[in-house]
Amino acid sequence: MWQANAITNRLQVKWPILQAGMAGGTTTPELVAAVSEAGGLGTLGAGYMSAGQMRDAIRAIRARTDKPFAVNLFIPESCxxxxxxxxxxxxxxxxxxxxxxxxxxxxxxxxAEPFEEQMAVVFEEQVPVFSFTFGVLEKRWLAELKQRGIITIGTATTVREAIALEASGVDMIAAQGSEGGGHRGSFLPDSPSNLIGTMALVPQIVDRVDIPVIAAGGIMDGRGIAAAFALGAQAVQLGTAFLTCVESGAHPQYKRSVRETSDEAxxxxxxxxxxxxxxxxxxxxxxxxxxxxxxxxxxxxxxxxxxxxxxxxxxxxxxxxxxxAGQAASLSREMSAGELVASLVEETERVCQGLLKK
Amino acid sequence: MWQANAITNRLQVKWPILQAGMAGGTTTPELVAAVSEAGGLGTLGAGYMSAGQMRDAIRAIRARTDKPFAVNLFIPESCxxxxxxxxxxxxxxxxxxxxxxxxxxxxxxxxAEPFEEQMAVVFEEQVPVFSFTFGVLEKRWLAELKQRGIITIGTATTVREAIALEASGVDMIAAQGSEGGGHRGSFLPDSPSNLIGTMALVPQIVDRVDIPVIAAGGIMDGRGIAAAFALGAQAVQLGTAFLTCVESGAHPQYKRSVRETSDEAxxxxxxxxxxxxxxxxxxxxxxxxxxxxxxxxxxxxxxxxxxxxxxxxxxxxxxxxxxxAGQAASLSREMSAGELVASLVEETERVCQGLLKK
Structure with a gap:
């Protein structure tokens, strides 16, 4: 059944729907809290935040909801x-x-903001879920996260990256297809192409790892969510779909551009x-x-x-x-995050029923 | 219900599963006939064939099956x-x-083989279904195809192309996502990018045209088929999955490379x-x-x-x-086309049931 599985149990959420951790001001505490309150998992995109900004945002989320939420950071690179x-x-x-x-x-x-300081806030604030992009977490971080019971989600854009993340010990993998908007989580070089579409990426990763897979990239409505579950994912992560929500901090002109865009833009x-x-x-x-x-x-x-x-x-x-923005941005809607989560659930249920109905 | 819809009715096939018209010798009459005999729709990839070769191949298909099949050609370009x-x-x-x-x-x-001569064979042999790529058919061809009751399928890689094809009067649209192997059917220029993943492409096209949509690109098994129907497609078209079938005329080393490839290759x-x-x-x-x-x-x-x-x-x-080869080629299998069609149907049914089962 699409609604309840290893991921909803583990994350303690009602619906296997994650709001992606878009950095740069989009994921306001209001947005994150609204998604989590509606039964999904909101994510604070904290990649560009200082430790102080992170702490304030996390506390602002907690002031609005007692439900689980995630914080997303970027694995640092030498610079x-x-x-x-x-x-x-x-x-x-x-x-x-x-x-x-x-x-x-x-x-x-x-x-870049010092990663050590950012991680210190993740620990101090005892964030329920920690997701990350651009690499594999160092052993010491993963050990401390596990010890504190913080659930970890790594991001893979290829089968190789998924295998590397599983080997590192993460709890779940977000499989990010090439349709997805924003930064690609890629971190392993040396291949002809790592721009793999969600339809091809998800089943190949599902076949190669034993931990649960969260599908991302081009998913905007119940059709995309049902499709992701058909491909073997146990949850979905949507970025662009939440970007145009009223609680999102994206610039009003940016939101408008996303709503009015085309598949080729x-x-x-x-x-x-x-x-x-x-x-x-x-x-x-x-x-x-x-x-x-x-x-x-x-x-x-x-x-x-x-x-x-x-x-x-x-x-x-x-x-x-x-x-x-992702390649299906034209399917975005202007509504509250709570309304969007409710719509997504209702649509997904309808699509799944429709596949079997005579 | 995924198994029966406007497309199966119109094509008079048992299953809404099309084998793509791969040109260059892959789609032997044996492969095309085996797919159609199994209840799918085989397609002769005739783009590089002379009129004589086409006629021979079509007759060889008919000697093996009385079920419907398609012939695929390339819209010519001035050269x-x-x-x-x-x-x-x-x-x-x-x-x-x-x-x-x-x-x-x-x-x-x-x-290139003269298109006029190729079309003459399509008419003389009264091919049941005619599919094409790289453009919109000239009015005179479409008029004659319609008059003869030949069903037409155009290929779109963007929403704009789907709209242009529908306006031209085709019966169905194959929506080819960027995961797909072989030639991209693209024909409209002037956009930032037309490499749109199947997950993003199919629902956006479904929302913008009234004719049935066939999903293609990265679909290799029942998971992909169920996903395509969830996205709103009424049929699927698989190329790479049929390329490794025993009846396919692809070079043995080519088949082996496809079976042993990776998502990044x-x-x-x-x-x-x-x-x-x-x-x-x-x-x-x-x-x-x-x-x-x-x-x-x-x-x-x-x-x-x-x-x-x-x-x-x-x-x-x-x-x-x-x-x-497509981006999910690593999911390919070595079996007869009839076995593959049967497996795909069984898998799709199982995936659809699994979405709702408690």
């Missing part, structure tokens, strides 16, 4: 911010800064962060596309574009905003 | 074979020819034909990848690589063979 940025890249970015009326070549001192870009992510193509992406091979890696490029993204948001200039 | 080929491209190809021990710069006189290339197609990455693709922008268009490049593909097949050199 050398002292390397000079290619002239071609900084020239494009300074041109954009000029159009936005902000200073050229801003000084960047902090490239998104591309995978490294322009905003140095890591591959899917979003609605805009001018910032096309300006930097010819210089992709010269972009500094994550988190350097991410830090270097921060002033641009902030100014673009303030000035409502969607052409310079990172508008992450 | 100028007199344009000189870029030096970089012909130098790579001649290097490959040298390794295969075949003459450099072979003279090519025929670039395929890429989209224009190296073999000038048109984008998904296959297992090999040396021929990597040699021509740096020259992608200089490749002649389809059907010129296709004609220019014919001697290489033929010699590679004779010499069992898979590094120069076009090994089209």
């Amino acid at each position: 050398d911010g002292s390397q000079p940025v290619a002239e071609s890249v900084s020239s494009v970015m300074n041109e954009v800064r000029e159009r936005l009326g902000i200073p050229a070549d801003p000084e960047v001192t902090r490239f 998104t591309v995978i870009t490294r322009a905003f962060s140095g890591k591959s992510a899917r979003g609605i193509e805009n001018e910032f992406m096309t300006l930097l596309a010819p210089h992709d091979h010269e972009l500094p890696p994550y988190p350097v490029q991410n830090a270097l574009t921060r002033d641009i993204r902030n100014a673009a948001a303030k000035q409502d200039r969607t052409e310079y905003l990172s508008m992450w | 100028d074979g007199s344009q000189p080929v870029a030096e970089s491209v012909s130098s790579v190809m001649n290097e490959v020819r040298e390794r295969l021990g075949i003459p450099a710069d072979p003279e090519v006189t025929r670039f 395929t890429v989209i290339t224009r190296a073999f034909s000038g048109k984008s197609a998904r296959g297992i990455e090999n040396e021929f693709m990597t040699l021509l990848a740096p020259h992608d922008h200089e490749l002649p268009p389809y059907p010129v490049q296709n004609a220019l690589t014919r001697d290489i593909r033929n010699a590679a097949a004779k010499q069992d050199r898979t590094e120069y063979l076009s090994m089209w």
Whole structure:
């Protein structure tokens, strides 16, 4: 039965529906709490948050719900911010800064929030579920999470990554298909292509690991949820679908762009962060596309574009905003997160019944 | 109910399972007939066949089954074979020819089989179902197909293409997700990306057209079939899954490569034909990848690589063979097409029941 399984039991949620941990202000405490209150699992996308911001957000979630929720972080990478940025890249970015009326070549001192500090908050606040992307957790973190009874979810975009995550000891795997919006969780290199569609990815991962699999990528309604369960997933994770909810902190113009987009509008870009992510193509992406091979890696490029993204948001200039969205974004809806969860459950039930009804 | 709907009624088949029209010798009359005999719809991939070869194959199918089957053709493009080929491209190809021990710069006189002659066979043989890729059929063809009661299936890789096909008057649409192996049926340019995963593509097309939709791309077993029906499709089309069947004419080494492949092994290339197609990455693709922008268009490049593909097949050199395959090829099985259809039906039923069982 789609509604109740190893994942709902383990997460202690009513419905096997996770709201993805979108970083960058989308996952407000209001959104996370509303999803969890409705019986799903809300996730705080805390990748870009300082320890203090995380603590405040987690407490704000707890003030709104006593249900379980997750916190999502990025596995850190070694980073050398002292390397000079290619002239071609900084020239494009300074041109954009000029159009936005902000200073050229801003000084960047902090490239990413310290992971140790972020993890300390996860432990101190005794977060119920911890999910992560961009790698495998170090043994010491996983050991402490397990000891504290915190459930762990790793993110895989290929069968190899799923196998590596299972071997590392995580409790569950989010299988992220190429349709998905936002950052790709990929971390293992050296393959012809890791852009694997959800329809192909989920059953191949399910066949190769013994831990439960959460399907993600292109899932927007009960049809997608029923499809994911048919493929062998025991839960689903939706990002774009929750992004347009009223509680989401996404910029109003960004929400509108997502609701009005088409299946062909998104591309995978490294322009905003140095890591591959899917979003609605805009001018910032096309300006930097010819210089992709010269972009500094994550988190350097991410830090270097921060002033641009902030100014673009303030000035409502969607052409310079990172508008992450999946390939089925046109199916998004404007409603409260609680209404969305209820609709998803009702739709999924109807779709499953319809497959057998004469 | 997944088993019976507008498509099974219209096609007069027992199961809503189509075997894709893979061109290039894979879809032998034995394979097509075996699929149709088992209650699915076999398809002759006739894109590269002369009128005479088509007629022989269609008669060979009919000698084996009185059940409906389909013939698949490519919508023709204007083609100028007199344009000189870029030096970089012909130098790579001649290097490959040298390794295969075949003459450099072979003279090519025929670039594609005349579409008029191919269509004449479709009409003369009164083929039950006609499917096509790479475009919209001219009005005169569609009028004659309709008049003769031949059912038409167009191929869409985006919502825009599905809308264009419906407006043209086809009976059904095959929605081909980016997971799919072989040539992409795309024909409308000018979009950020048309590589849309099946999970995202099918529901968006279903919502925008009134004619029945056949899901394709990454579907390999009952899980994929049930998922496709959950997404709103009324039938599925499987290529890679039938490619490894015993009746398939695919090269034995090619079949083995498909069975032993991984989710990350395929890429989209224009190296073999000038048109984008998904296959297992090999040396021929990597040699021509740096020259992608200089490749002649389809059907010129296709004609220019014919001697290489033929010699590679004779010499069992898979590094120069076009090994089209989808992203879930690792789920392929070696069995007869009849056994495969029976397994798919049984699996799909089991998956659908499992979604509701307590």
